[in-house]
Amino acid sequence: MAPARRRPRRTPAAAAAALLALLLACAAPPSAAQPAAAQPAAAAAAPPLRAAPAEAAPRAGGAAAGAARRRAAEEAPAGWRIARATYYGAPERIARAYDPTRGEGSFGILAYGSCGYTNGDGSLPFPRAAYAASADANPDYPGSCGRCYQIRCKPGLVLNNQGQPIKIINNTFEGDRFRPYLPAINPNVTDEEGRPWPGNTAEAAGEQNVVCWDPSKTLTVRIADSCPCTQVLPEGAPGVAKGGEARTQSWCCAGQQHFDIAYDAFQALASPVYGVMNLEYRPVDCDSGAPLPFEPGFVSKTIYSGGARPGWSWQTYRAKDFVFSTQSAKTPGGNAATCATLTPAGGLYFHCRECDRAGYRPFEGARAVAFWLRAGNAAAAGGDAANATAAAGANATAAGAAGNATALPLKLFVRGERDNYCGAEPRLPDLAPAEEAPGGWARFVVPLGAGGFDCFDLGNMTHLEWQSTAALGADGPGSEAPFCLGDVQILE
Ligand SMILES: *[C@@H]1O[C@H](CO)[C@@H](O)[C@H](O)[C@H]1NC(C)=O
Numbered sequence: 187m188a189p190a191r192r193r194p195r196r197t198p199a200a201a202a203a204a205l206l207a208l209l210l211a212c213a214a215p216p217s218a219a220q221p222a223a224a225q226p227a228a229a230a231a232a233p234p235l236r237a238a239p240a241e242a243a244p245r246a247g248g249a250a251a252g253a254a255r256r257r258a259a260e261e262a263p264a265g266w267r268i269a270r271a272t273y274y275g276a277p278e279r280i281a282r283a284y285d286p287t288r289g290e291g292s293f294g295i296l297a298y299g300s301c302g303y304t305n306g307d308g309s310l311p312f313p314r315a316a317y318a319a320s321a322d323a324n325p326d327y328p329g330s331c332g333r334c335y336q337i338r339c340k341p342g343l344v345l346n347n348q349g350q351p352i353k354i355i356n357n358t359f360e361g362d363r364f365r366p367y368l369p370a371i372n373p374n375v376t377d378e379e380g381r382p383w384p385g386n387t388a389e390a391a392g393e394q395n396v397v398c399w400d401p402s403k404t405l406t407v408r409i410a411d412s413c414p415c416t417q418v419l420p421e422g423a424p425g426v427a428k429g430g431e432a433r434t435q436s437w438c439c440a441g442q443q444h445f446d447i448a449y450d451a452f453q454a455l456a457s458p459v460y461g462v463m464n465l466e467y468r469p470v471d472c473d474s475g476a477p478l479p480f481e482p483g484f485v486s487k488t489i490y491s492g493g494a495r496p497g498w499s500w501q502t503y504r505a506k507d508f509v510f511s512t513q514s515a516k517t518p519g520g521n522a523a524t525c526a527t528l529t530p531a532g533g534l535y536f537h538c539r540e541c542d543r544a545g546y547r548p549f550e551g552a553r554a555v556a557f558w559l560r561a562g563n564a565a566a567a568g569g570d571a572a573n574a575t576a577a578a579g580a581n582a583t584a585a586g587a588a589g590n591a592t593a594l595p596l597k598l599f600v601r602g603e604r605d606n607y608c609g610a611e612p613r614l615p616d617l618a619p620a621e622e623a624p625g626g627w628a629r630f631v632v633p634l635g636a637g638g639f640d641c642f643d644l645g646n647m648t649h650l651e652w653q654s655t656a657a658l659g660a661d662g663p664g665s666e667a668p669f670c671l672g673d674v675q676i677l678e
Pocket residue numbers: 355356361
């Protein structure tokens with residue numbers, strides 16, 4: 187049922203942008219989606235504007251019957267909890283069946299989610315079925331970017347935010363025109379294996395009883411986006427009123443843990459015609475699958491190694507040829523790096539969203555940040571390091587040699603959720619590498635306190651950002667900063 191994706195366009199600092207963000211926050215419709223590189227600036231950083239909660243659902247039967255059903259539906263085996271899931275990123279075939287009623291682009295797209303995780307060419311670094319969005323009202327929403335969850339379909343009545351079986355009213359859930367009951371539009375849609383919809387035995391009672399393909403089938407999804415309870419849509423988006431609109435996406439407004447999962451994941455668990463199902467879920471280590479605590483959600487002190495680690499988004503602005511992770515550039519530790527070419531005033535950053543909340547606060551008490559960096563963008567067209575180095579204005583010594591990392595026009599800063607920054611913004615040319623390695627790699631260890639970022643409010647800091655020091659509009663040699671970065675860590 188695809189609540190629309192939040193697509194922030196972040197600019198570093200700029201109070202004006204923050205103000206604009208309050209007015210414009212999030213979500214462009216899929217048709218208007220553009221890579222952050224092509225359109226930096228404007229929105230974001232604004233705390234979600236919360237609307238009044240969705241209207242209370244009509245009760246089914248008496249309180250006792252409701253409680254009994256609720257208990258039945260909420261039972262989860264030890265170590266698992268109950269959630270609900272809708273889907274986004276549906277293929278053309280599904281959009282054709284439902285968009286004429288639901289609205290153009292109603293299922294959204296996987297790319298350009300609020301956690302970044304989209305390469306400069308629009309490709310996705312993870313398999314489609316691994317993508318998911320966390321409702322911003324989920325208790326473990328802070329630091330949810332990059333966190334993995336095991337999910338499986340839970341058969342039975344789908345519950346509303348009050349834990350009651352949700353009611354189908356006027357062919358919508360709870361009379362909400364943004365949550366149509368898909369079987370009323372078209373029950374004949376099959377999944378990718380051609381399986382027909384198994385039907386809804388509770389339809390006569392005005393409820394939705396989901397039959398899973400296989401309740402024991404478990405998938406692992408990675409949070410790459412958010413589902414805001416209040417979605418702010420700009421004027422000009424399809425179906426949006428003049429002056430823009432703030433819409434309540436009731437699925438994502440708390441009371442029930444909610445994930446908007448990739449269509450590919452949803453249809454592997456249950457028929458896409460249901461549009462919404464119950465899940466059992468648990469947070470797990472993305473690599474080993476070992477269970478992790480539910481709350482507070484896990485945030486890694488390794489920010490990036492081979493890819494953004496749990497807790498951390500990966501974003502760029504005014505950048506080109508950026509890749510989330512490439513085997514063409516490995517750190518001396520042997521881990522894939524992320525590469526980008528920052529154009530003047532461009533940036534690359536990692537963000538632990540809402541991580542200034544108690545239980546998260548990844549920089550609190552930490553001593554330094556450490557990372558490996560080298561000049562030259564392995565992902566650039568024809569991407570040999572020598573050429574990229576030449577573009578950086580550095581002095582390549584031989585064909586294939588990488589450049590001088592400390593000559594790159596870059597600075598670093600650490601900031602929080604609002605316009606709160608650490609006290610200093612170290613410039614790469616002023617930093618002495620702690621270690622150097624073949625291929626032009628240099629390791630930097632930058633203190634969070636004196637002599638480094640000069641932070642005075644570390645607990646509230648949530649972003650680590652590299653930014654071009656070239657003035658906006660600058661041109662010619664040295665105006666661009668092509669580099670690769672890896673093994674980024676918070677040192678305690
Ligand atoms: C159902 O829709 C009709 C027509 O739009 C409306 O008059 C009626 O109030 C709706 N009923 C409920 C229960 O929302």
